Amino acid sequence: MTSTKPPGGTRDFLPEDVRRREHVVGVIRSVYERYGFEPLETPAFENIETLLGKYGEEGNKLIFKILRRGEHEGTGDVDLALRYDLTVPLARVMAQYRSVLPRFFKRYQIQPVWRADRPARGRFREFYQCDIDAIGSTSPVVEAEILAAVSDVLSTLGFDDFVIRLNHRRLLASLLRASGVPDSLHESALVAIDKRDKIGADGVRAELVTRGISDLAAARCVSVFEGGGGEAAIRAKLLPGDNDGHATLSEILTIMELATAAGAQSMVLDTSLARGLSYYTGAIMEVAVPDLAGSLGGGGRYDNLVGMFLGRDVPACGFSLGMERIIVVMTERGMFPPAVSGVAVDVMIAFMNDDLRADALRLATECRKQRLRVELFPEGGRKLDKALKYAGSRRVPFLAILGEDERAKGEVAIRDLAARHQESVSRAVAPGWMAARVERARTDPGAAGAAPGVQD
Amino acid sequence: MTSTKPPGGTRDFLPEDVRRREHVVGVIRSVYERYGFEPLETPAFENIETLLGKYGEEGNKLIFKILRRGEHEGTGDVDLALRYDLTVPLARVMAQYRSVLPRFFKRYQIQPVWRADRPARGRFREFYQCDIDAIGSTSPVVEAEILAAVSDVLSTLGFDDFVIRLNHRRLLASLLRASGVPDSLHESALVAIDKRDKIGADGVRAELVTRGISDLAAARCVSVFEGGGGEAAIRAKLLPGDNDGHATLSEILTIMELATAAGAQSMVLDTSLARGLSYYTGAIMEVAVPDLAGSLGGGGRYDNLVGMFLGRDVPACGFSLGMERIIVVMTERGMFPPAVSGVAVDVMIAFMNDDLRADALRLATECRKQRLRVELFPEGGRKLDKALKYAGSRRVPFLAILGEDERAKGEVAIRDLAARHQESVSRAVAPGWMAARVERARTDPGAAGAAPGVQD
Numbered sequence: 001m002t003s004t005k006p007p008g009g010t011r012d013f014l015p016e017d018v019r020r021r022e023h024v025v026g027v028i029r030s031v032y033e034r035y036g037f038e039p040l041e042t043p044a045f046e047n048i049e050t051l052l053g054k055y056g057e058e059g060n061k062l063i064f065k066i067l068r069r070g071e072h073e074g075t076g077d078v079d080l081a082l083r084y085d086l087t088v089p090l091a092r093v094m095a096q097y098r099s100v101l102p103r104f105f106k107r108y109q110i111q112p113v114w115r116a117d118r119p120a121r122g123r124f125r126e127f128y129q130c131d132i133d134a135i136g137s138t139s140p141v142v143e144a145e146i147l148a149a150v151s152d153v154l155s156t157l158g159f160d161d162f163v164i165r166l167n168h169r170r171l172l173a174s175l176l177r178a179s180g181v182p183d184s185l186h187e188s189a190l191v192a193i194d195k196r197d198k199i200g201a202d203g204v205r206a207e208l209v210t211r212g213i214s215d216l217a218a219a220r221c222v223s224v225f226e227g228g229g230g231e232a233a234i235r236a237k238l239l240p241g242d243n244d245g246h247a248t249l250s251e252i253l254t255i256m257e258l259a260t261a262a263g264a265q266s267m268v269l270d271t272s273l274a275r276g277l278s279y280y281t282g283a284i285m286e287v288a289v290p291d292l293a294g295s296l297g298g299g300g301r302y303d304n305l306v307g308m309f310l311g312r313d314v315p316a317c318g319f320s321l322g323m324e325r326i327i328v329v330m331t332e333r334g335m336f337p338p339a340v341s342g343v344a345v346d347v348m349i350a351f352m353n354d355d356l357r358a359d360a361l362r363l364a365t366e367c368r369k370q371r372l373r374v375e376l377f378p379e380g381g382r383k384l385d386k387a388l389k390y391a392g393s394r395r396v397p398f399l400a401i402l403g404e405d406e407r408a409k410g411e412v413a414i415r416d417l418a419a420r421h422q423e424s425v426s427r428a429v430a431p432g433w434m435a436a437r438v439e440r441a442r443t444d445p446g447a448a449g450a451a452p453g454v455q456d
Numbered sequence: 457m458t459s460t461k462p463p464g465g466t467r468d469f470l471p472e473d474v475r476r477r478e479h480v481v482g483v484i485r486s487v488y489e490r491y492g493f494e495p496l497e498t499p500a501f502e503n504i505e506t507l508l509g510k511y512g513e514e515g516n517k518l519i520f521k522i523l524r525r526g527e528h529e530g531t532g533d534v535d536l537a538l539r540y541d542l543t544v545p546l547a548r549v550m551a552q553y554r555s556v557l558p559r560f561f562k563r564y565q566i567q568p569v570w571r572a573d574r575p576a577r578g579r580f581r582e583f584y585q586c587d588i589d590a591i592g593s594t595s596p597v598v599e600a601e602i603l604a605a606v607s608d609v610l611s612t613l614g615f616d617d618f619v620i621r622l623n624h625r626r627l628l629a630s631l632l633r634a635s636g637v638p639d640s641l642h643e644s645a646l647v648a649i650d651k652r653d654k655i656g657a658d659g660v661r662a663e664l665v666t667r668g669i670s671d672l673a674a675a676r677c678v679s680v681f682e683g684g685g686g687e688a689a690i691r692a693k694l695l696p697g698d699n700d701g702h703a704t705l706s707e708i709l710t711i712m713e714l715a716t717a718a719g720a721q722s723m724v725l726d727t728s729l730a731r732g733l734s735y736y737t738g739a740i741m742e743v744a745v746p747d748l749a750g751s752l753g754g755g756g757r758y759d760n761l762v763g764m765f766l767g768r769d770v771p772a773c774g775f776s777l778g779m780e781r782i783i784v785v786m787t788e789r790g791m792f793p794p795a796v797s798g799v800a801v802d803v804m805i806a807f808m809n810d811d812l813r814a815d816a817l818r819l820a821t822e823c824r825k826q827r828l829r830v831e832l833f834p835e836g837g838r839k840l841d842k843a844l845k846y847a848g849s850r851r852v853p854f855l856a857i858l859g860e861d862e863r864a865k866g867e868v869a870i871r872d873l874a875a876r877h878q879e880s881v882s883r884a885v886a887p888g889w890m891a892a893r894v895e896r897a898r899t900d901p902g903a904a905g906a907a908p909g910v911q912d
Binding site: 002003004005006007010011012013014015017018019021022033034035036038039040041042043044045046047049050061062064065066067069076077078080082092093095096097100101102103104106107112114116126134136137139140141142144145148152257258261262263309310344345357358359360361362364365368371372373374375376377378379380390393394 | 458459460461462463466467468469470471473474475477478489490491492494495496497498499500501502503505506517518520521522523525532533534536538548549551552553556557558559560562563568570572582590593595596597598600601604608713714717718719765766800801813814815816817818820821824827828829830831832833834835836846849850
């Protein structure tokens, strides 16, 4: 028999998993919409030439490729590839619909991407990215609003200890130049500097040397990228005549000042922040929490990428949050509101024999009109113990029981499963009676009786 | 330069498209949750052996196949395939998580599927299915609740002219037997009978004969599957000793009676409804509207499919709604509420010079705390005419303008773009002032002044 596990590196999301994800997506969406971002969705696959060459040599290898349909199958010919990130599809969309999109297009996009990585703990082949990008302006208010929006999302989700690190591509270049690293070795040096947390200062210096950087420059590099990011300290590190370096530092400080005005929290200037993707051209940013290795997300300004599709450059700045990492931390910390992991059904209805099925369905309909979530225990016929047990296992707050006696009296027996209490209620008022109790438990979880969503 | 169109048979969803889809998904989700269905999501691809052989010969050809990663790429070796429907992944999930899922598992799943069909008008290679399935019970209340839930979704979306056609696999068999069609030709005969709408009664009769059915049986077939579905008329058509046929007819009538009690609308028994998929074992159903060729969705009972993965049969019944068809009809009929196709931004903020940027961002933050959706016109510096024009093109109801004069007076100039009216408002109360006006326009679109979402 075929394996029934999902493919390696992918996951099935059972109901509680989906509810957690929907909670996060709901917060992200509503916050981003308040910042003027609009939703965009692109197909799961792209023509393969759209993706090839956009993610570097390593990236090319990790793109999932789809066989051309029909007669070509035997040749291994491929024409499509699964979405690898949300930025390249955005650049294609900008080129294709430039004339109908707003001049300053701000979009959010929350969709899965796929990477043919070797599956490992915490490394998936299918995972969701939540991106915002603002296209069309070079103004620093763009960065400020993106930082504020990301900060707002994390605060609204309940994070209070995140730190947003900021840097600027050209400031990195100025500091490398000030350390005596030749321009041709900048990219290589950044790879080493980026490992500081893992291999320590001495490790970085050694690696810089193996990358062809002189002992003197390597030692300077380590000290230049060390320590606090106070403005005066950084200015002192820049070469005296490096006007661009000073202007860039002022630019990133302006962005931080504006982002603070816009409500962004916990920003720090970190001159050692590099971020891998080579398409960044200006400010770069990353957000992290203390108890998670790696970041919750990152972004920056990339003024040239859209031009690869459009034929002329369009300024752009964006930020990508990783949904799985957010969910991992929120789950570990118990940050989800009780309703998210709580019961999915407010009322279960059981009927004692088949003659009462239609009555049970009518009661269910009336309860649903009261916006209650109702499940019918499908098997009638004196199996009340089974219905009770099942309702308990589903953590349903109320079980409504329809029997011949109750019908004769125009009543419904309603059992409060948490309170282990049962009473008979007039059939006519039963739906409203249960709706009122469910609503009370929802708004005041401390009240006596069943409290949907807060039973564990 | 690479083409910037999405791949053939796929679509980019620009903001208004996404909002339409989100509206439909939101209704489907909330209705299905009231019926006790819980969300499930599965990966975009499955191991290829999970899908092969499940959809017939034609289906096999339409499965998108993904190249095995790494060194195997050259050989055309495939190990994964894109999701083709939501039912086979559900059957796999049932087998994998049987012990942790509720005994009566009711799930909804709204995800895209992919088929390597030749793209054509209205035929996509990527499209969304919205499925509900109830696993674990043979009770007819299951069918009744599924029919009521689908009916409720369509009514809530605003459809008032849909018709749900119902039939039963075994009733089809009984009527074919009564017509004199040998059991071995039942499947083949149904293909012909299913074409009645397209080729007429004479066409069906001719095709039945070419499929090896006698002239007499073909003629009987046409008359047996013709005409109204009244109980007496159908009973008269059954063979006298066909107890199973009579019992099946009673069963489907019971389902309709129970579904009516559960609130399902506009059901008709249509003995000619066949539905292609061979895995149905009991009731089959289909829903359509007059102005759309084909159906909006369909489903039925399939008691053997889960067994292909689990090793033992588990009863199941489900219904799949096609999102694209629902959206096509709703768009053509103008059924989307105004807010869905309306403006995405409540307030735009413009600043007259760079010194006012931080003020503008603070104002934006305060407006967002009032739950307004705010966009900053990013380019300051006396470009008020540009900001005005842009706000107009974005159909933003209010433009808040921050200039030096306003700052000196502690005011904000607020322009109502629909009313072409501008007034100065105290800076301190401006966010609340705008929030109140936006809220008023939202709840009373007939009121004077800008009405977000109802301007066109």
